[in-house]
Amino acid sequence: MEDQRPQPPEPSGATARPPRRQLARAFTASLTGTALEWYDFGIYSASAALVFPVLFFPSGDPIASWLLAFSTYAVGYLSRPLGAFFLGKLGDVVGRKQIIVVTLLLIGVATLLIGVLPTFATVGVAAPILLVLLRFAQGVGVGGELGVAPLLSSEFGDPARRGLWCSAPQMGPAAGTLLANGVLALLTTAMSREAFLSWGWRVGFLASALLIAVGLWVRLKLEDTPIFRAIRERGEQPTAPVREVFRTELRGLVAASSARVGPDVVSALFVVFTLVYGTSKAGFTSGEVLVAVLAGSAGQLVFVPIAAALSDRINRRLQYVVAAVAAAIWPFVFLPAIVGASLGVLVGGVVIGLGLHSxxxxxxxxLITEQFSPRLRSTGSSLGFAIGSTFGGAVAPLIFTALLGWQDSWFPVACYVAVACAVTIVGVTVFGRNHDMAEEAAYQPGPAMPARSAQG
Known part of the structure; x- marks a missing residue:
């Protein structure tokens, strides 16, 4: 299918490539801010497996408690489209920088408030209701962050190296998960279970106040991206960006959304569900599983930039598909292998799984950013991230737990991962488009490059 989108006008000299210092600052702001936000999201995810079933959703049936706790985890994904709709589209209207400051504050305040919430034993049903509302706010912030953060670093850099520059926010979740699980592992080993459930779990949430302050300081010092400044100077900001994306760039939206489904489900398996499966079926303690997740997250800090840089040198979509096929197969090996196995087997399995995810x-x-034209990039990317996350990571822990309770077997769980990866493979292969360098050149100094259509 040929790309029929209108091409931008001639470039202006105001869009000269920024100095390398500004590029480094943008990369750092994107990485640190996203890492701190995913620390907040990660501390919640781990707590949904270890703490919330006991303190906010008490029940005589462990499976029922996990399902209730993971339903609040899902709320943080289900609210992402709202953040993408309201915050993501504003990234194309008022600027990238303003939005990433708002998202940082929204997620940080919500996380801080979770740290002071009363439990079910204190206020009854009001406790889980408040928890769900704050989780909802976290999700709105992440929905706005996901599509805008990659633009912060990539639009300052060379489009030919977009994979590497866009990897800053992709490294953030690994760093945030590593930090979150590290804090929880330290707390669970440094105190008794009674003390941890009494007050220790709150420390991780309250510590986010300092982390968010650092991220805010970094982001406020940053200028907006050269591409958005060029769009603004020409008066080309869209007036109805969501409607325009659905009308003119629906193919890119399908590809972007599909690209999220498989990776989100794979991540949920190894970062969240492994805490349940590892402790209830495989014979490990929660501390041992957290060590495995820590090792896998540390590995991602290495694998993610390598994978991103590699995608600048080979066909990005082909790399994505090959990794999705391998990630679909690995759970059929990993889940039965860790039952009754050593800690080394568990750690190795999680590291490989998260490596394939990387x-x-x-x-x-x-990949998602280049599905959309520059003037609709924030809206389209945000919607793609959010829609894909809703059908991927939002429901994955719930489905994993329900399948485990239904069959008391790992096999349906592995099949579910395979189906999710198949959705990604089809979406990226059939609907995805390759990067069109002419779209970037039109917003850079020098003679405009002739427009060319991108083949999917």
């Missing part, structure tokens, strides 16, 4: 997740920011 070869999709590393180039994901670039």
């Amino acid at each position: 070869f999709m997740y590393g180039p994901q920011g670039a």
Whole structure:
């Protein structure tokens, strides 16, 4: 299918490529801010497996408690389209920088308030209701962050190296998960279970106040991206960006949304559900599983930039598909292998699983960003991230737990991962488009490049 989107006008000299210092600052702001936000999201995710079933959703049936706790985890994904709709589209209207400041504050305040929430034993049903509302706010912030953060670094850099520059926010979740699980592992080993459930779990949430302050300081010092400044100077900001994306760039939206589904489900398996499966079926303690997740997250800090840089040198979509196929197969090996196995087997299995995820997740920011034209990039990317997350990560822990309770077997769980990866493979292969360098050149100094259509 040929790309029929209108081409932008001639470039203006105001869009001269920024100095390398500004590029480094943009990369740092994107990485640190996203890492701190995903620390907040990660501390909640781990708590949904370890703490919330006991303190906010008490029940005589462990499976029922996990399902209730993971339903609040899902709320943080289901609210992402709202953040993408309201905050993501504003990234194309008022600027990238303003939006990432708002998202940082929204997620940080919500996380801080979770740290002071009363539990079910204190205020009854009001406790889980308040927890769900704050989780909803977290999701709105992440929905706005996901599509805008990759633009912050990539629009300052060379479009030919978009994979590498877009990897800054893709490294953020690994760094945030590493930090969140590290804090929880330290707390669970440094105190008794009674003390941890009494007050220790709150420390991780309250610590986010300092982290968010650092991220805010970094982001406020940053200028808006050269591409958005060029769009603004020409008066080309869209007036109805969501409607325009659905009308003119629906194909890119389908590809972007599909690209999220498989990686989100794979991540949920190894970062969240492994805490349940590892402790209830495989014979490990929660501390041992957290160590495995920590090792896998540390590995991602290495794998993600490597995968992102590799995608600048080979066909990005082909790399994505190959990684999705391998990630679909690995749970059939990993889940039965860790039952009754050593800690080394568990750690190795999680590291490999998250490594395969990295070869999709590393180039994901670039792959999704290049599905949309520059003037609709924030809206389209945000909607793609949010829609894909809703059908991927939002429901994955719930479905994993329900399948485990239904069959008391790992096999349906592995099949579910395979189906999710198949959705990604079809979406990226059939609907995805390759990067059109002419779209970037039109917003850079020098003679405009002739427009060319992108083949899917």
